[in-house]
Amino acid sequence: MEFIVAKYNYWIVIVLLMIGLYAMIAKNNLIKKLIGMCIFQTAVILFYVSTAAKSGGATIPIIEHGHGHEAAAHAAHEAAHHAAHAVHAIDYVNPLPHVLMLTAIVVAVSTTGVALALIMSIYKRYGTVEEDEILEQIK
């Protein structure tokens, strides 16, 4: 029970991954395979973002007192005058997985576009998007 509660994010991710993998292997329709691929990508994104979380009131990775035109001044004088404003890593969630997934989301959209274009070409050529019917025509 401890194992499930302490690591529940991995359980959700793995279930989603396997749904996507099953759809990619077992479904006959190319569009359904593509939906499986999208679920798989979403699961990977969820996995990365979930590793960024920190318990104990960590907030979004945007420095709170960095706003306004004092920002540059803060940067220069921070060490000397504003010891209370010092940034501690424990107060902010890890920004790195967010960065990686930010680009990955847009790339996922583009790859989905390319996949849809390929499926449309296949449909134009063979008149179907069912895998077994396409394989029969190729033989």
Add this chain to the structure above:
Amino acid sequence: MKILGLLVAVLTGCMLLYCAGDFPDWADPNSPASLHVSPHYIEKTMEETAVPNMVTAVLADYRGFDTMFETGVIFTAGVTVIILLRRFRRKDEADVQGDSDSRKGPPDDIIIQTICRFMAPFMQLFALYVLCFGHHSPGGGFQGGVIFGASFILLGVAYDLKTILRRIGARVSALLANTGLLVYSGIGALCILLGANFLDYSILSLILPATGDIMARSHGILGVEIGVFLGVSASMISIYLDLSSHGQLDEGL
């Protein structure tokens, strides 16, 4: 095949769950992912780049190469869709086939069209806001670009494809996708010309008036984000144009 697939999925899932036992707990502050470079990014971003939003700083400065090639991937995807689908016709041929105003499907709905027409400029304004305030709030080139592209796609869904093509042509969108990548790599090349490493924005203080090394990095990030914005929005529009009309660029959905 279905049984085999189910078996593979269940077996892989069990193996992954077995391995998940060795992973750090949910939201553990001392997990390996949060220990190596991440504390440096969190604590030094403000000093080194003057950008409060760490995600933007890491995206465009510390990991600038990664983002440049991700933009390249999006550009390549846009080009690939054009190669796969688009039908290139000569002008005279197009005149014979075009100009058939008989649209298939249900008639146009005035409520949907009016609301979409009113929403599009606000979406574009919001996209520019998201781009410009990427330094201080959640946002940046990727998010702003997608919103900007979506405003055109909304017009295309509510009216037809010709409405997009009148505002931003197929050639223009392909050209803008090029320009986006060129702006990004051009800023990198400018850094080389000024005598620093590729994408080392601090050297830009030599040509930007009244900026120190730190603020130059901040401005360099903004320039790069504008490149990403152009590339992403134009690629989105270009992909939609081809997907919705089988590459014919006539009426669309």
